[in-house]
Amino acid sequence: GAGVSQSPRYKVAKRGQDVALRCDPISGHVSLFWYQQALGQGPEFLTYFQNEAQLDKSGLPSDRFFAERPEGSVSTLKIQRTQQEDSAVYLCASSKLAYSYNEQFFGPGTRLTVL
Amino acid sequence: AQSVTQPDIHITVSEGASLELRCNYSYGATPYLFWYVQSPGQGLQLLLKYFSGDTLVQGIKGFEAEFKRSQSSFNLRKPSVHWSDAAEYFCAVGGTGTDKLIFGTGTRLQVFP
Numbered sequence: 001g002a003g004v005s006q007s008p009r010y011k012v013a014k015r016g017q018d019v020a021l022r023c024d025p026i027s028g029h030v031s032l033f034w035y036q037q038a039l040g041q042g043p044e045f046l047t048y049f050q051n052e053a054q055l056d057k058s059g060l061p062s063d064r065f066f067a068e069r070p071e072g073s074v075s076t077l078k079i080q081r082t083q084q085e086d087s088a089v090y091l092c093a094s095s096k097l098a099y100s101y102n103e104q105f106f107g108p109g110t111r112l113t114v115l
Numbered sequence: 116a117q118s119v120t121q122p123d124i125h126i127t128v129s130e131g132a133s134l135e136l137r138c139n140y141s142y143g144a145t146p147y148l149f150w151y152v153q154s155p156g157q158g159l160q161l162l163l164k165y166f167s168g169d170t171l172v173q174g175i176k177g178f179e180a181e182f183k184r185s186q187s188s189f190n191l192r193k194p195s196v197h198w199s200d201a202a203e204y205f206c207a208v209g210g211t212g213t214d215k216l217i218f219g220t221g222t223r224l225q226v227f228p
Contacts, residue, residue, distance in 0.1 A: 042219050043216075044218070045217070048214050091159070098214060105161075108157060
């Protein structure tokens with residue numbers, strides 16, 4: 001079976017551009033997470049969905065970041081007016097059920113470079 | 116505040132030697148503890164997890180970890196390291212009342228033949 005997939009794998013944006021990052025979770029997984037991993041750091045939580053409901057967006061660094069999961073499956077993380085500090089790897093993870101004791105399966109990430 | 120500390124940024128061992136990666140956590144409620152491994156260009160893969168019960172947990176690839184509540188630690192061990200174990204290792208904590216994981220900054224493991 002397929003794992004979590006993310007696209008694009010690499011994205012280069014000029015400062016000020018808008019970008020959209022896609023995550024395809026494992027089919028049937030209820031929970032979906034977005035994390036940001038800066039160079040040399042561990043992943044940091046951005047936001048969490050349970051089906052189509054965004055239950056926690058406390059980690060989104062600014063109102064330039066927006067995430068959606070309209071049909072409870074595919075999710076998109078959108079960053080408006082990108083800044084250099086947005087350069088990072090964006091990781092998506094899904095889990096079969098809710099709650100953190102369930103294993104989160106991670107995608108390979110999208111490496112965003114803002115010039 | 117909830118946090119995870121991995122004191123060792125980089126560890127180098129010889130193939131066949133034993134390994135211990137340190138992890139300390141701070142968490143106000145009952146912690147759920149995880150170790151993930153990340154190879155270059157790959158997503159994170161779960162090695163093992165602790166929720167309750169036996170404080171020594173076994174994982175994949177011959178790894179084990181021991182939960183010590185008194186020391187707020189969850190150190191990862193392997194008795195004999197293989198060259199393919201070279202990767203970045205992350206400790207993470209979750210718990211009751213939350214769905215997200217809090218990760219440490221990672222330990223990069225280098226294995227010499």
